[in-house]
Ligand SMILES: O=P(O)(O)OC[C@H]1O[C@](O)(COP(=O)(O)O)[C@@H](O)[C@@H]1O
Ligand SMILES: [Mg+2]
């Protein structure tokens with residue numbers, strides 16, 4: 001990682017456009033999203049003083065109950081995108097694609113508020129976005145039904161102890177931290193490089209009985225630590241906000257898994273391809289990491305509908321490659337411990 005220099009997000013976007021003039025519209029869109037993120041950050045930072053941000057409302061596209069902050073964030077980001085060179089938006093909080101400026105060059109997929117279960121309890125939440133070129137024609141969905149490799153930029157915001165704006169325009173991944181006094185995002189982590197191997201994994205372990213065999217075996221072998229085939233001890237972290245887990249992996253490595261499982265509706269996991277897994281995959285790859293659905297590179301997946309889900313495994317390359325080995329039967333040990341067996345530690 002090269003030394004951060006405290007320069008602003010605006011300076012960085014100017015430099016990216018100087019490098020590649022075709023990124024001008026993408027940069028303008030990122031500026032609009034960053035301005036909205038500062039406003040949302042202020043609301044999140046007021047906590048309960050901003051009212052009941054967890055108050056429940058309608059159901060969203062995925063059947064989740066919308067909370068007040070989901071709606072506030074969706075409205076503020078939509079307002080920002082109306083001022084940007086954006087023709088279409090696919091938002092988690094809107095059933096259908098929203099058409100904005102006819103003839104504009106870009107389409108944006110956005111999760112306005114990621115980590116909704118953390119709203120109202122003072123825990124980390126965020127925003128995720130991916131920007132693509134518009135596919136000309138009459139079908140407003142078409143721009144989104146392209147591989148993740150068509151993204152011109154992706155990013156996420158973490159509304160945590162600090163507010164950070166993590167972004168790539170295909171030239172490395174950088175973290176900018178909000179200078180609250182000046183309302184400016186400043187570069188704090190330049191050209192991130194995820195370590196190839198680390199001893200942390202992130203998974204919602206309460207779903208263990210629903211996982212498929214490869215995921216069970218992978219986690220079981222992590223739990224066995226120095227007594228298992230991985231021959232080292234692991235630590236577990238789960239923040240219930242993809243953005244926070246992704247930021248941790250970017251900074252200190254490790255692996256994140258949200259696999260498909262056998263709960264009703266979870267065959268493709270929980271996370272959505274367009275506004276969660278594809279943007280995260282772009283950012284992770286640009287930082288030297290890897291992102292897969294267990295079988296295929298996330299960046300090559302093509303959605304067939306805008307709220308499509310996909311399993312997600314990302315992080316340090318050696319750890320992601322290790323998970324892939326469990327999927328294709330090359331795992332380090334065939335004899336498993338009884339942890340997940342018929343009469344193991346997790347069953348009586
Ligand atoms: O409820 P679980 O299984 O812990 O899932 C948590 C995951 O779901 C998400 O909250 C889904 O995102 P939304 O909150 O935007 O629906 C991720 O941020 C997080 O990784
Ligand atoms: Mg989300």
Ligand SMILES: [Mg+2]
Nearest residue numbers: 092111113114
């Ligand atoms: Mg959300």
